[in-house]
Amino acid sequence: MEPFFRFENLGQYAECLHGVTMKNAAHPLSFSMALHTGETKETVIANRKTVERLFEKKQICHFVLANQTHSDHVHVVKEPETKGWESLESAVLDCDALVTNLKGVMLGILTADCVPVLLYDPVQKAVAVVHAGWKGTKANIVAKTIQTMQCEFGTEPKNMIAGIAPSIGQCCYEVGEEVASHFFHLPDVLNAKHNGKYMLDLPLANKMQLMQVGIAEENIEMSGICTACDVEHFFSYRKEGGCSGRFMSLIGMQLDV
Template identity: 55%
Template sequence: MIDFYRFKNLSNEPGCMHAVTKKDPNEPYALSLALHTGEALDEIVANRQKIISELDLSEKAYFVVADQTHSDHITVITEAATKGWEALEDAVADSDALITGLPGVMLVILTADCVPILLCDRKKKVVAAVHAGWKGTRSQIALKTVAKMVEVFGSDPADILAGIAPSIGKCCYEVGRNVAKHFFESPEALKQKGEKYMLDLPAVNHHQLRKAGLLESNIELSGVCTACEVDSFFSYRKEQGCSGRFMSLIGLKMED
């Protein structure tokens, strides 16, 4: 039985399906789901298939994975086709946010400390998955993804639910001035520690979502730090360069 983390707000939305995977010591590579980190491809693909089985997704479901590059590039998925699920070669190129209005298409983000953000427009029936490391956060990818939902689908930000998934927290994310300087306009997200700073990336992304027009009541923060909860989630920082990645997924359910 594979365990998942789930958001209350997204779980209460009947047309939306989402999940955030956790580590499982009983599975190969503790249930890492990354194809790009050098593990045996067949075992990682088998892990991914276990996720499909555990989520009880129909055979009609498609899975879309991007080649994440710490950019602010956003891709709107307009074709019901699986990409990047069994091989890197057909992943969505150079993209850190995916948006779709197609039922049965699951959007996938892989992380091990960066901030995964799942979005669902309840009215227009549109979902998005965002990967926000410090570079993507600096480039305001969360805000830009909401803007793209407005531009392409006519979304009203007030109708969008957001889940900010487990990621490294202010308690553990120590950065130098070269990174911290990009967030000096958000002093509440920084705490100086000698010549270093403790950076709160989830808080910065939360602020961006509010700036984009989301209602405070529609944004759910996991409050889980991957470095503190390293038994449950992969943490690149805590594990000193681990190759494992966990997966955040969101999609619209197929209509019966």
């Protein structure tokens, strides 16, 4: 079985490598990638090693993860070194978006319902991965990530390619007014219900934010997969009652061969 969900648009660029891990019963913990949720560390690291082997053949040397905190903090990876991969302690602290122009470095984000966004600039040669839950989306973390790429690498949004990975869909994401009120300026992402609650479309909110900073709509690919509807293949914190598994979205550029 193909171990990853992949995007067609990002997949067109040989230099850019990406993948979104999926649940897999052939591996322990259904192939969870999370070190922070209490499972045996060695088991999770073994799962990560499986991912590593799949990319190693393609000129990837390092993997970088963050200690995600639902912030809008963006970190630029400037050193070719592995962080957060075999221990939580070495992860980039208090951060929800990673960017780099280093080749051979894979950036990863862990989620189970929140929105993972993968970004690639094929002109200036840079990548980013973003974790956008409702708090990150409220803070427009995707725009902040792209601003960082503009400052650091001269990225122009019109050149960028984006993939919005499996995340909880509007079909399954009911929120109260206190959350919905942060998105009243994006009316298309909310459906008001009779009980005073709202159905929130977080993947669409992130797509709109990407378009607002100048990424072309045709360069944004939505997975179209709701994690809560598809718990067979993805972890869903809501649907699975606070499950502890997480899947990982990764992006990087291979070393010149």
